């Protein structure tokens with residue numbers, strides 16, 4: 122299961138030190154790297170630590186013309202000076218998981234409104250910045266693919282399904298033909314009635330360090346038609362059915 126929290130970057134180091142000493146070594150987890158800005162190689166059934174940073178889009182770029190995107194682990198970005206927020210997760214490799222970031226006391230639009238998923242140092246990988254929220258729109262549902270090669274993280278990318286889930290639903294707006302968004306004013310953290318917590322569907326692809334194929338991505342592709350949220354009974358009510366009830 123994933124450990125989630127939203128914290129200030131400067132607290133990250135202390136907290137991770139505590140986590141790694143508290144986490145009972147889960148059966149089958151041979152990966153002892155808990156710090157997202159470290160390199161590791163994994164095998165199926167290992168835990169894998171990565172993080173998501175929230176900041177403005179431009180904060181993830183090093184140069185003025187926004188062409189050089191660095192990993193949030195790269196101190197040249199100085200994200201912590203810009204009030205960036207970080208969530209740390211440790212899912213199991215090759216297990217389909219739904220990560221959630223509870224937004225009841227955290228409004229992504231107050232922290233720049235974009236997020237980047239990242240892990241690694243020498244072999245730093247980071248996703249492109251994904252739009253989460255501004256004062257008008259909030260996107261709550263994401264799919265993140267972690268691609269490994271011989272057990273080393275190569276790439277993280279946001280997989281979009283072109284608004285398939287919200288077409289024809291007046292409560293949603295399709296942004297840039299890729300994201301289903303609701304109005305931020307409907308979110309609880311802005312006085313509305315919808316819990317706009319973020320749900321991040323995770324999938325793994327590529328190979329582990331023993332060249333075993335990671336195929337949870339294949340399962341996600343096939344499950345999508347049945348609505349992945351349906352798999353998570355405890356989250357279904359808080360994250361999805363609320364839309365049909367409330368509007």
Ligand SMILES: *[C@@H]1O[C@H](CO)[C@@H](O)[C@H](O)[C@H]1NC(C)=O
Pocket residue numbers: 184185186188189
């Ligand atoms: C952006 O800046 C980099 C150097 O930081 C430069 O190499 C590149 O040509 C610039 N690109 C554009 C489109 O101006």
Ligand SMILES: *[C@@H]1O[C@H](CO)[C@@H](O)[C@H](O)[C@H]1NC(C)=O
Pocket residue numbers: 221223224225316318359360
């Ligand atoms: C977020 O936290 C609030 C307060 O603890 C809780 O009422 C709400 O159900 C949580 N939302 C999710 C999706 O877990």
Ligand SMILES: *[C@@H]1O[C@H](CO)[C@@H](O)[C@H](O)[C@H]1NC(C)=O
Pocket residue numbers: 252255256257258296
């Ligand atoms: C919010 O984001 C949407 C989609 O990117 C954009 O069209 C809109 O202008 C933004 N609104 C504000 C107030 O920034």
